Amino acid sequence: MRGGLRNKMPEQAAEVRNKNFDEVALGYLIETAIDEAERCLNCKNPRCVQGCPVNVDIPDFIQALKEKNLNEAIRILKNKNTLPAVCGRVCPQESQCEKNCILGIKCEPVAIGRLERFVADYARIKGLDTINAAKAEPKGKKVAIVGSGPSGLTAAGDLAKMGYDVTIFEALHAPGGVLMYGIPQFRLPKEIVKHEIDQLKALGVKIMPNVVIGRTFTIDELMNEEGFSAVYIGTGAGLPHFMHIEGENLNGVYSANEFLTRVNLMRAYKFPQVATPVYIGKSVAVVGAGNVAMDAARTSKRLGAEKVYIVYRRSEDEMPARKEEIEHAKEEGIELRLLNNPTKIIGDEKGWVKGMECVKMELGEPDASGRRSPVEIIGSEYVLPVDMVVMSIGQGPNPLIKATTPNLETNKRGNINADENGQTSMPGVFAGGDIVTGAATVISAMGAGKKAAKAIDEYLSQK
């Protein structure tokens, strides 16, 4: 046991990386990984496992790593988590597995995410993770997966391994969901996502891009006309929210979804080699403080914005983004304007943004949730001189499927009602991930996909 401090993650220097789209974190070398693994106490009653939404057998995979048995380490990881290279990079470990690690009480927790990433990357590069899972006897039943985000991909993989004939329908031209269009290359290289998707294809999962369920086919048509015995809906939280303040339709105002989609999915950062353009201001305000906001801010900086502000109405403690991303953003020169709330966006005579009026806030009395809610300081309005604004204040469920599936029940916010196994109000129709929970995390969406795959198997076995 080494105890003490965790091994640092080698990273590109902040002033270098804020000008390129290469990955920020470079990954552990094998020596570092084994050294970090040595810190784990291999607890009998591992608290870390409870913190992980899919209960990865953390001490076991770390033990295999200690023994340099990477075949075994990746097998253990993939047993519970089909996308370890993704989760090792983007899970909010500090509030999940690592939060619970026993070492965290006296010193720093084991860097579980970094080890997970190391094992997955190593396995990918050395070709250890090619799927040789003995495929089950074909069940002769077709299952449709709607949406190819982490939730749909996980459900598809599990069902294919059970022997179902699985087809994923994806609205965009590339599968991967937010992993593809939302999270930037510098945090999650797209090659990793593609590798995972190739693995699924090797399992026999069919992927149909360019199919919008609700338009090209409805859920009912999939079940009644296209011969699918069950459907899993994993369509995510794709509907961008706006603030409904004056000036939001000015040129230079983006939703984070549009901005990030142009840059990630359409690779506008390579414009004009690729055809999709993206506008970048000299001075950019990103409204919001979640992971999405951090990604939009850091992307703006990389595309040449001189000044980038995060404008957030609460204080730093309440920022929902992962700690690491907030730190990275600050290092890269992003300025936080905390306790500031936009009141209107100001345009020039041609309809382009030239400023954003903000009002300063202070923390008032704690509300029902115990959080101190921000209140405006009367008369503190000022104009932040910016020529681009990215609205990143959250996403809701896309209403398309609900609107075309009358029997599918949703809640007030439009999220699909589903029980803990993903069962919706319609027999044979399951749902999970952000479309059920509202915008959450990659790992929770995967967890939902896993549970639903099991429930779908049970449902179809009884039929």
Place this chain on the structure above:
Amino acid sequence: MAKILKKTNLAPQVYEFIVDAPLVAHKCKPGQFVIIRTEEESERIPLTIADFDRKQGTITMIVQAVGNTTKHLCETFNDNDEILDVVGPLGMPSHIENFGTVVCVGGGIGVAPVYPIARALKEAGNKVISIIGARNKDLIIFEDKMAAISDELIITTDDGSAGQKGFVTDPIKKMLESGNMPGMVLAIGPVIMMKNVAETTRPYKVPTVASLNTIMVDGTGMCGGCRVRVGDDNKFACVDGPEFDAHLVDFANLVQRQQMYKGQESLEYGCGGHCKCVGD
């Protein structure tokens, strides 16, 4: 992948593509569109489904070469070439019912999207009066097709080289002034034309519909790039539209937002913006 079965030159810079897209063809309705991506590095662009054949599994797109992607498609894609991605049908279908008499106005290549809607309106029992507006005779497309499904077909050109000299709004004005109130007016074409049609019918309170060509990316309601002010609401043209009540559309906002990436001339579909098929 969608194979081009037949490419035809209809007018200068205007091409018709009949493509193999069975999933779109089996479901599409008048008023809907597709988003295509020609090649790996290409942009996603929206194009109206100008016609479809469910049995053959084909859709027809009429494309005007106005900018990078549309030029690339029109100039380098030929019979048997494949378009990388075609997704659809997208958008809300047109509202089809028997309004009595309807006026269907197409400016420039806006005639192409008008055609299937006019045809459906005809099938629903309407008396269909169609108006085609173009800069000159050579730019008129779909004349025969429109004639076949219209009770009356009026052509207006800026220079009088075909039909009446003048703008599409002239015959509409005449009709309204003589007290012939249609149940609905549909206008598709350059923004300025749609706006002027809306202004012409507004005093008479004749329900008027315009199809908006906003900038789009995904076409599924995910990005909000296609938002436009309609009345007091912000609407997403790709899922709430593309057709809206023309009396409520903030056309100035539409024009402004279309300019986000380029000068306006390359953006207006219908006539490339040089057209004077309508007055001011």
